[in-house]
Amino acid sequence: MQTFVTEAVDWPDTAPALRERVRALVAEHGERDQVRRANSWTKPDPQFSRKLGKAGLLGMTWPKEYGGHERSQLERYVAIEELLAAGAPVGAHWIADRQSGPLLLRLGNEELKRRWVPAIARGEAFACIGLSEPGSGSDLASVRTAARRDGDGWVLDGQKVWTTGAHVSHFMIALVRTEAGSERQKGLSQLVVPMDTPGVTVKPIVDLTGAHEFNEVFFDQVRLPGSALLGTEGEGWKQATAELSLERSGPERYLSSMVLFLELVRHASVHRNPELDMLVGRLAAEAWTLRLMSASVAAKLARGEDPALEATMVKDLGNSYEQAIPQLVQAAVDFGSPDNEVLRAVCFYLLQVSPSFSLRGGTREIVKGIIARGLGLR
Amino acid sequence: MSDTRRMLAEMVDPLFAELGPDATEAKDLSRLEQLGLPLLLVPEDEGGFGGDWIDALTVFRLAGYHALGIDIPALAVERADGGQCEQTMAFARTCQIAGALDAALALSVAYANERQQFGRPLGKFQAVQQSLAGFACEAAAANCAAMGAAQALDRGDAGFEIAAAKLRANRAVEVGTTVAHQVHGAIGFTQEYALHHLTRRLWQWRSEYGNDAYWSRRLGEHVIEDGADAFWPNLTARTDP
Numbered sequence: 287m288q289t290f291v292t293e294a295v296d297w298p299d300t301a302p303a304l305r306e307r308v309r310a311l312v313a314e315h316g317e318r319d320q321v322r323r324a325n326s327w328t329k330p331d332p333q334f335s336r337k338l339g340k341a342g343l344l345g346m347t348w349p350k351e352y353g354g355h356e357r358s359q360l361e362r363y364v365a366i367e368e369l370l371a372a373g374a375p376v377g378a379h380w381i382a383d384r385q386s387g388p389l390l391l392r393l394g395n396e397e398l399k400r401r402w403v404p405a406i407a408r409g410e411a412f413a414c415i416g417l418s419e420p421g422s423g424s425d426l427a428s429v430r431t432a433a434r435r436d437g438d439g440w441v442l443d444g445q446k447v448w449t450t451g452a453h454v455s456h457f458m459i460a461l462v463r464t465e466a467g468s469e470r471q472k473g474l475s476q477l478v479v480p481m482d483t484p485g486v487t488v489k490p491i492v493d494l495t496g497a498h499e500f501n502e503v504f505f506d507q508v509r510l511p512g513s514a515l516l517g518t519e520g521e522g523w524k525q526a527t528a529e530l531s532l533e534r535s536g537p538e539r540y541l542s543s544m545v546l547f548l549e550l551v552r553h554a555s556v557h558r559n560p561e562l563d564m565l566v567g568r569l570a571a572e573a574w575t576l577r578l579m580s581a582s583v584a585a586k587l588a589r590g591e592d593p594a595l596e597a598t599m600v601k602d603l604g605n606s607y608e609q610a611i612p613q614l615v616q617a618a619v620d621f622g623s624p625d626n627e628v629l630r631a632v633c634f635y636l637l638q639v640s641p642s643f644s645l646r647g648g649t650r651e652i653v654k655g656i657i658a659r660g661l662g663l664r
Numbered sequence: 665m666s667d668t669r670r671m672l673a674e675m676v677d678p679l680f681a682e683l684g685p686d687a688t689e690a691k692d693l694s695r696l697e698q699l700g701l702p703l704l705l706v707p708e709d710e711g712g713f714g715g716d717w718i719d720a721l722t723v724f725r726l727a728g729y730h731a732l733g734i735d736i737p738a739l740a741v742e743r744a745d746g747g748q749c750e751q752t753m754a755f756a757r758t759c760q761i762a763g764a765l766d767a768a769l770a771l772s773v774a775y776a777n778e779r780q781q782f783g784r785p786l787g788k789f790q791a792v793q794q795s796l797a798g799f800a801c802e803a804a805a806a807n808c809a810a811m812g813a814a815q816a817l818d819r820g821d822a823g824f825e826i827a828a829a830k831l832r833a834n835r836a837v838e839v840g841t842t843v844a845h846q847v848h849g850a851i852g853f854t855q856e857y858a859l860h861h862l863t864r865r866l867w868q869w870r871s872e873y874g875n876d877a878y879w880s881r882r883l884g885e886h887v888i889e890d891g892a893d894a895f896w897p898n899l900t901a902r903t904d905p
């Protein structure tokens with residue numbers, strides 16, 4: 287048995303230059319506040335996104351015809367790992383650049399592609415994911431939000447919830463039931479819903495840190511043109527779950543707490559003690575390993591393979607790692623001392639957000655269930 | 665995987681499987697010599713096999729996978745380095761741990777699918793599934809770490825990577841051996857059943873050529889001395905062309 291077919295990742299020759307460009311851009315326009323650098327891929331900053339668009343760092347792998355830059359998947363990987371490691375505020379465009387754009391390019395009709403893809407690449411159109419509903423969390427196949435045919439178009443009714451960035455997004459890709467009376471995975475389709483369509487209402491949900499990142503989204507007789515259908519009617523389940531390898535294995539699955547690790551290193555260099563040395567060593571080894579694992583999945587995706595099992599393992603290990611860091615730092619560092627203010631602030635912020643790491647994108651239990659099935663259990 | 669490496673694996677895998685944990689140098693070394701394995705890392709122009717470090721990973725991992733009774737990594741490293749260099753042996757043990765974890769995982773998954781309790785295979789129980797999934801992640805991490813270290817060795821300086829890889833593999837031993845034995849129940853605790861050939865070696869290899877404390881301290885000191893701002897640039901520079 288070899289569960290994770292490891293291979294040598296060929297980092298692109300352009301990587302060093304690309305890193306320099308991203309680092310310079312982040313140094314000039316990035317986030318200065320250390321706390322806001324944590325978990326930075328949920329921090330929207332539309333201006334920063336536009337800067338990235340201008341610099342050719344969005345839609346990097348897409349065809350030029352649609353505003354992309356025809357760079358390789360691994361070049362994109364280099365750019366995004368740089369942005370995340372630096373805690374850059376990439377939240378506004380993150381979902382559009384990572385999955386909505388590629389999905390539109392793969393399955394979208396010409397009208398959808400022309401309307402959205404170039405704007406995403408410019409950093410001007412942002413997207414949100416409409417999967418979860420009040421009655422459908424882990425059991426996603428139970429979604430009830432429904433669209434019915436109306437002449438050439440669709441009428442959409444229902445509700446999504448926990449929708450990250452709905453309040454800053456221009457469109458949602460929603461998984462909805464398009465066949466009345468259908469059950470479970472059958473009869474689902476993906477619709478592209480512009481957020482300014484009449485009948486779409488976004489209500490903020492404030493999270494436990496006091497931040498507004500996710501929302502409830504209500505659809506009340508929302509009229510959409512026939513072209514809003516993404517891909518094939520009735521194939522929504524297959525289409526939505528095929529994205530998951532893209533979504534699950536990126537560097538954002540292990541780097542959310544990197545800023546805290548770096549603050550720990552800073553702290554440990556002033557307060558030398560063997561226990562902190564060992565903690566830093568352990569966390570560094572894990573970061574090194576996860577980076578290789580995540581990049582190895584990216585290399586496989588680039589070759590057109592679907593390393594679904596590997597991608598899922600990266601998510602599980604990565605989330606556990608970024609979740610453990612604040613706990614381990616809290617256990618090891620005396621926060622009573624006044625010279626620890628930044629470390630303490632970043633740590634307490636991450637203690638509070640880190641429960642979400644093993645929920646968003648599929649919970650730990652669901653993810654482990656997928657791994658188990660990949661192993662041949664069940 | 666390149667073709668020559670696949671051929672190497674296809675040659676070595678059945679031989680190690682056949683020799684297994686009971687192999688001894690007195691009895692079986694000649695079989696390994698016929699394939700040139702002790703000279704794996706000696707350059708071709710010096711009469712060796714001329715393997716690179718990824719070839720070494722392939723062979724050492726399979727030695728771990730089959731719990732080979734002969735310490736072929738030690739032999740190969742000694743012939744190449746003229747002694748058992750601590751770092752290279754730490755790399756070798758990392759590869760063996762990676763292989764043995766995969767083998768213990770395979771045994772555990774097969775057993776869970778076969779053994780029935782409460783009228784169904786153990787593998788149907790979610791608690792068992794979740795433990796095995798966690799084990800698989802650890803085995804995967806150890807394998808990726810071994811590969812990362814092998815690549816670094818082929819590039820040249822691999823001090824950082826070997827430290828990180830041995831440490832990561834050591835940590836995987838804990839979850840792997842615990843879950844493997846738990847899933848097997850009492851049968852896994854017998855001398856007759858094959859699991860102990862793997863788990864007892866895993867516990868040994870975790871201690872050899874640097875335990876967790878040793879490598880985490882060395883790695884930590886290194887990272888702290890370079891400073892927080894150098895961590896990420898150094899990490900990426902080590903893999904960039």
Ligand SMILES: Cc1cc2nc3c(=O)[nH]c(=O)nc-3n(C[C@H](O)[C@H](O)[C@H](O)COP(=O)(O)OP(=O)(O)OC[C@H]3O[C@@H](n4cnc5c(N)ncnc54)[C@H](O)[C@@H]3O)c2cc1C
Pocket residue numbers: 414415416417418419422423424425447448449450451500642645646647648649650651652
């Ligand atoms: C910060 C954040 C951002 C999010 N952003 C988005 C977004 O943009 N778009 C979107 O659609 N969704 C989003 N989500 C929702 C996320 O996908 C769901 O939270 C997740 O799928 C779990 O659903 P739930 O919260 O309803 O929990 P539930 O499904 O009710 O689960 C609760 C607990 O029970 C466990 N459980 C459930 N079923 C099983 C089972 N069969 N076996 C074992 N254990 C089980 C779960 O693992 C979990 O621990 C976001 C969530 C968070 C926290």
